[in-house]
Amino acid sequence: MAPESVLEYLAGNEDRFIEELFAYARIPGISAQSDHAPDMRRSAEWLAARCEQAGLVAEIRKTGGNPVVFAKTPKPDPKKPTFLVYGHYDVQPPEPLELWESPPFEPRRAGRNVYARGISDNKGQHLAHINAVEAWLKTGNELPCNVKFLIEGEEEVGSKALYDYLPKHAKELACKALVVSDTEIPGMKHPALCYSLRGMAPSEILLEGPDRDLHSGLFGGAVDNPAMVLCQMLAQLRDKRGKITIPGFYDDVVKLSAYERKQMAKVPFDEKKFRKSVGVAALFGEAGYTPDEQRAARPTFEINGLTSGYQGEGGKTIVPSWASAKITMRLVPDQDPDKIIAMVKKHLKAVCPPTVKLTVTAGQGGGPYMVDPTGPLAQACMRAAKLGFGHECLLARGGGSIPIIAAFKKYLNADTFMLGLALPDDNAHSPNEKFSLDAYMAGMKMAAHLWPELAGVA
Amino acid sequence: MAPESVLEYLAGNEDRFIEELFAYARIPGISAQSDHAPDMRRSAEWLAARCEQAGLVAEIRKTGGNPVVFAKTPKPDPKKPTFLVYGHYDVQPPEPLELWESPPFEPRRAGRNVYARGISDNKGQHLAHINAVEAWLKTGNELPCNVKFLIEGEEEVGSKALYDYLPKHAKELACKALVVSDTEIPGMKHPALCYSLRGMAPSEILLEGPDRDLHSGLFGGAVDNPAMVLCQMLAQLRDKRGKITIPGFYDDVVKLSAYERKQMAKVPFDEKKFRKSVGVAALFGEAGYTPDEQRAARPTFEINGLTSGYQGEGGKTIVPSWASAKITMRLVPDQDPDKIIAMVKKHLKAVCPPTVKLTVTAGQGGGPYMVDPTGPLAQACMRAAKLGFGHECLLARGGGSIPIIAAFKKYLNADTFMLGLALPDDNAHSPNEKFSLDAYMAGMKMAAHLWPELAGVA
Numbered sequence: 001m002a003p004e005s006v007l008e009y010l011a012g013n014e015d016r017f018i019e020e021l022f023a024y025a026r027i028p029g030i031s032a033q034s035d036h037a038p039d040m041r042r043s044a045e046w047l048a049a050r051c052e053q054a055g056l057v058a059e060i061r062k063t064g065g066n067p068v069v070f071a072k073t074p075k076p077d078p079k080k081p082t083f084l085v086y087g088h089y090d091v092q093p094p095e096p097l098e099l100w101e102s103p104p105f106e107p108r109r110a111g112r113n114v115y116a117r118g119i120s121d122n123k124g125q126h127l128a129h130i131n132a133v134e135a136w137l138k139t140g141n142e143l144p145c146n147v148k149f150l151i152e153g154e155e156e157v158g159s160k161a162l163y164d165y166l167p168k169h170a171k172e173l174a175c176k177a178l179v180v181s182d183t184e185i186p187g188m189k190h191p192a193l194c195y196s197l198r199g200m201a202p203s204e205i206l207l208e209g210p211d212r213d214l215h216s217g218l219f220g221g222a223v224d225n226p227a228m229v230l231c232q233m234l235a236q237l238r239d240k241r242g243k244i245t246i247p248g249f250y251d252d253v254v255k256l257s258a259y260e261r262k263q264m265a266k267v268p269f270d271e272k273k274f275r276k277s278v279g280v281a282a283l284f285g286e287a288g289y290t291p292d293e294q295r296a297a298r299p300t301f302e303i304n305g306l307t308s309g310y311q312g313e314g315g316k317t318i319v320p321s322w323a324s325a326k327i328t329m330r331l332v333p334d335q336d337p338d339k340i341i342a343m344v345k346k347h348l349k350a351v352c353p354p355t356v357k358l359t360v361t362a363g364q365g366g367g368p369y370m371v372d373p374t375g376p377l378a379q380a381c382m383r384a385a386k387l388g389f390g391h392e393c394l395l396a397r398g399g400g401s402i403p404i405i406a407a408f409k410k411y412l413n414a415d416t417f418m419l420g421l422a423l424p425d426d427n428a429h430s431p432n433e434k435f436s437l438d439a440y441m442a443g444m445k446m447a448a449h450l451w452p453e454l455a456g457v458a
Numbered sequence: 459m460a461p462e463s464v465l466e467y468l469a470g471n472e473d474r475f476i477e478e479l480f481a482y483a484r485i486p487g488i489s490a491q492s493d494h495a496p497d498m499r500r501s502a503e504w505l506a507a508r509c510e511q512a513g514l515v516a517e518i519r520k521t522g523g524n525p526v527v528f529a530k531t532p533k534p535d536p537k538k539p540t541f542l543v544y545g546h547y548d549v550q551p552p553e554p555l556e557l558w559e560s561p562p563f564e565p566r567r568a569g570r571n572v573y574a575r576g577i578s579d580n581k582g583q584h585l586a587h588i589n590a591v592e593a594w595l596k597t598g599n600e601l602p603c604n605v606k607f608l609i610e611g612e613e614e615v616g617s618k619a620l621y622d623y624l625p626k627h628a629k630e631l632a633c634k635a636l637v638v639s640d641t642e643i644p645g646m647k648h649p650a651l652c653y654s655l656r657g658m659a660p661s662e663i664l665l666e667g668p669d670r671d672l673h674s675g676l677f678g679g680a681v682d683n684p685a686m687v688l689c690q691m692l693a694q695l696r697d698k699r700g701k702i703t704i705p706g707f708y709d710d711v712v713k714l715s716a717y718e719r720k721q722m723a724k725v726p727f728d729e730k731k732f733r734k735s736v737g738v739a740a741l742f743g744e745a746g747y748t749p750d751e752q753r754a755a756r757p758t759f760e761i762n763g764l765t766s767g768y769q770g771e772g773g774k775t776i777v778p779s780w781a782s783a784k785i786t787m788r789l790v791p792d793q794d795p796d797k798i799i800a801m802v803k804k805h806l807k808a809v810c811p812p813t814v815k816l817t818v819t820a821g822q823g824g825g826p827y828m829v830d831p832t833g834p835l836a837q838a839c840m841r842a843a844k845l846g847f848g849h850e851c852l853l854a855r856g857g858g859s860i861p862i863i864a865a866f867k868k869y870l871n872a873d874t875f876m877l878g879l880a881l882p883d884d885n886a887h888s889p890n891e892k893f894s895l896d897a898y899m900a901g902m903k904m905a906a907h908l909w910p911e912l913a914g915v916a
Contacts, residue, residue, distance in 0.1 A: 031772075032770070032771060032772030032773065032774065033770065033771055033772070034771065092774060092775075093768070093770060093772075093774055095768065095770065095774075096671070099670060157772055157773070184676055198675060200675075200775070202773050202775070204773075209738060210736040210737050210738050211736065211737025211738075212557060212736075212737070212885065212888045212889055212890075213554070213887065213888050213889070214736060214887070214888060215858065215886045215887040215888065216758070216760045216762065216786055216788065216887075217656060217658075217788055217856070217857045217858025217859055218642060218753065218857050218858055218882075218886065219736065219753055219857070220753060220758040220760050220788055220857065221700060221743055221744070221752035221753040221754075221756050221757075221758045221788070221857065222732075222741055222742065222743045222749040222750075222752040222753040223736055223738055223741065223742060223753075224700075224738070224740075224742035225760050225761055227761035227762075227763070227764050227783075228692065228693075228696055228759075228760070228761050230689070230764070231688070231689040231690075231692040231693045231761070231764075232689075232693040232698070234686065234689040234693075235686075235689045235690040235692075235693035235694070236693070238686055240690070240811060242679060242682075274680075278668040278669065278670075278672060278677065278681055279668050279669025279670070280667060280668050280669075280681060280682070280813060280814075281812060281813070281815070282682075282811075282812040282813050283680055283681065283813070284680065284681060284682035284811075284813045285679055285680045286679070291680040292680075294679035294680040295676065295677055295678060295679040295680040295681075296679075298679050299679075300674070300678040300679045301686075302674045302678050302683050302686070302775075302776075302777055303683055303685035303686050303689070303766065303767065303778070303781075304674065304685075304767050304768055304773060304774055304775060304776050304777075304778065305685070305766060305767035305768040305769050305774065305778065306685050306688070306689075306764045306765065306766040306767065306769075306781060307764065307765070307769045308761065308763060308764040309761065309762050309763035309764065309784070310551070310553065310762055310763040310784060311763050311765045311784075312490070312491065312551060312553065313490060313491055313492065314489075314490030314491070314551075314615055315490065315615070315660050315662075315762060315784055315786065315821055316490065316550060316551055316553075316762055316763065316784070316887070317550075317658070317660070317760075317762060317786050317859075317887060318760075318762050318887055318888070319760055319762075320761070320762065320763065323761075323764060325685075326767070326768060326769075326773055326774070328674055328773065328775050330674065330675055330678055330679070353698060353740075353742075354739060354740040355738060355739070355740050355741070355742045356738075357739070363773055398675070399675045399676050399677070399678065399679065400673065400675025400676055401675050401775075424676075427670065428673045428676065429671065429672070429673035429674075429676075429774070429775060429776055430670045430671050430672060430673065430776070431670055431671070432670070
């Protein structure tokens with residue numbers, strides 16, 4: 001339990017915390033787009049200044065890519081346990097812009113929601129932790145543990161620089177466990193500890209046919225169509241229920257246990273409401289699994305983008321010169337991204353006809369993650385979440401990927417506990433992303449309670 | 459045979475004819491792009507002025523879309539037969555612009571070639587006819603027939619306005635036969651009369667899934683991926699050899715006769731050279747047909763463009779909200795575009811899963827065309843081509859489509875004879891489209907000889 005004065009401080013500073021959230025959300029830190037490089041730097045600078053203002057000792061650290069912000073509570077006590085909060089200041093591209101109801105980097109408040117790109121994923125969530133530590137420090141209460149913050153700028157593009165940074169700074173980052181708020185909870189009445197995440201294996205598939213777009217009348221029939229070949233190659237990788245048909249793809253998948261299925265079933269799910277929330281007439285998914293299992297505990301093959309030929313107004317009667325697809329596979333324990341990518345490459349090569357040239361470019365992937373949800377640290381996290389939200393904390397698996405978490409285990413030998421503040425309608429990665437100010441405030445309370453709960457069992 | 463003075467006039471005015479070709483090619487008359495509407499008008503105005511300058515009586519006629527240019531030789535003689543030359547002043551979109559070696563609307567001469575969008579398809583080809591009639595008129599020679607010109611501005615987008623215009627102006631356009639130079643010949647030593655064209659049935663297929671792009675981690679596995687569904691639906695419409703698998707698709711296809719196959723085999727074809735000319739490692743096509751048969755006498759299903767999800771730099775881990783494909787089917791006698799489109803719509807509807815919403819928007823199609831290549835007018839055309847090019851004229855089928863030709867037969871009850879001036883490396887519809895000045899000059903000579911040859915047997 002956090003002292004009353006800490007909680008009062010949080011409540012008393014709500015307006016300022018919201019203003020700071022707005023300021024942070026105005027910085028378009030889009031890591032996927034190279035013309036936003038200056039905004040990555042601005043994001044890190046804003047964040048480091050905010051940490052200093054909160055009473056932390058903060059530094060911007062160079063990496064091979066976008067910088068990381070490293071901050072810690074002052075005068076660390078070696079007798080106390082140390083915990084590390086991880087987050088990311090970079091955001092997804094906001095496109096398609098025309099679907100936003102207000103500009104993605106001009107935060108708009110409507111009631112208890114604030115709309116902006118990156119505000120839920122992940123700015124609001126790690127700000128809540130910084131605010132909570134500020135409350136401990138500024139009220140003169142002694143934190144029962146040392147707290148470190150590591151906020152990076154490449155999570156949305158695969159955390160490449162951090163993978164290099166981690167082993168070199170393992171000593172400085174050493175901790176008993178990590179806490180990450182970057183996952184979804186079912187609702188304000190259902191906080192949840194996420195004990196598993198899917199991994200990710202991204203690739204870009206390029207098929208090159210004729211050396212230019214050809215007149216489909218003069219050449220069509222004797223020269224193959226790369227767009228059609230792409231469709232035919234991709235079509236056979238997944239069946240109509242979502243089962244992936246690449247040989248060996250499921251070899252390393254760990255079966256869901258009866259206990260897990262029982263716990264996951266406690267998470268409320270309203271199919272009609274879910275369908276409506278995404279605007280589809282019918283759900284879909286592998287036979288024998290619930291929707292929550294399908295989207296969190298089963299691997300997937302997704303096409304994220306298709307590009308070929310003429311995309312403008314009207315038509316153009318061509319055999320396109322090339323066709324490409326951006327794809328990502330979500331992986332579950334114990335699938336290995338490198339092994340999966342190699343499998344996909346081999347399979348694509350085997351099914352590619354001689355009429356086109358195939359190039360598969362693998363992006364930065366990350367392994368899936370799982371931690372024992374019944375251990376003492378997990379239970380401490382669940383108590384803190386209950387205290388913050390005022391409701392029992394559920395157990396859940398996350399469908400998303402935070403690939404760096406597997407690397408934390410590897411290099412820091414520490415487990416990661418995921419206490420998300422995102423709600424199901426937050427539109428992460430979609431137009432009109434939003435963050436709930438109620439989740440922001442409850443998250444701060446949870447974060448304030450977290451340190452005594454964790455320190456008590458560490 | 460045209461009088462010697464006509465041929466001398468053509469040779470003597472070569473420089474001016476080339477300058478005029480340049481001026482015409484500078485006008486970006488892209489009918490598919492609505493922001494080029496003023497350029498359509500400019501194209502028509504330039505052309506009408508050019509016809510007047512050539513001694514013709516020319517008018518710009520309003521239609522429901524882009525205007526048509528109608529011109530005729532002065533003082534028509536009712537005792538003489540009348541022929542009509544058809545062409546189009548509109549051009550294909552020039553995209554992708556980055557593949558052009560010089561700007562598409564700044565004609566660039568290199569030796570006997572001129573590079574510009576629309577210069578071969580179709581500006582240079584109908585200008586050759588105008589120049590040839592000018593030579594007759596300006597040298598005081600009496601044309602043995604009345605000649606009319608109908609040059610439209612929507613051929614590249616389906617000739618919609620002309621379909622309405624034709625029946626209303628059938629009397630004015632009345633003619634014994636039509637001549638069109640808008641097809642390809644195997645080379646300068648192989649002029650060819652094209653006696654058949656493929657028809658065309660274009661459509662746009664849109665699949666709508668979730669109402670916005672979704673986070674592929676949070677939703678993937680339980681919400682279907684419209685890009686994958688599009689691939690799966692398109693993939694099954696064509697087999698790997700190019701055979702279309704839509705039930706009933708080949709029902710109305712007229713079998714190639716032994717005579718036709720024999721004539722088509724006379725057209726020289728060098729597979730290695732052909733492969734190199736388009737930059738592919740392997741050809742492709744329906745079993746049992748030669749490449750020339752595959753691309754001129756067999757129907758095809760082509761994807762002209764694919765669009766879905768994120769297409770920018772880097773990646774974006776989404777389930778895209780929608781996916782679309784632009785497609786065209788090339789048809790052969792006696793396939794009917796409306797019947798084919800209905801067949802495709804029905805088939806797509808049948809194979810579309812309930813997880814996405816399907817919309818098929820049919821574009822303006824056109825029927826295939828065939829004329830008897832052994833008749834007297836066909837033979838007259840072949841004599842004129844031999845006189846113009848100095849080589850025997852072959853018989854060929856064209857793989858492209860000039861859909862309005864079927865409408866000429868219907869509304870004017872007149873056959874169309876196609877005497878193309880485009881060479882196989884002209885890059886029609888592709889970047890770096892070019893036109894051969896040798897073909898331009900030989901085409902003028904052919905066009906000059908055409909009227910006495912046709913009038914002699916009409």
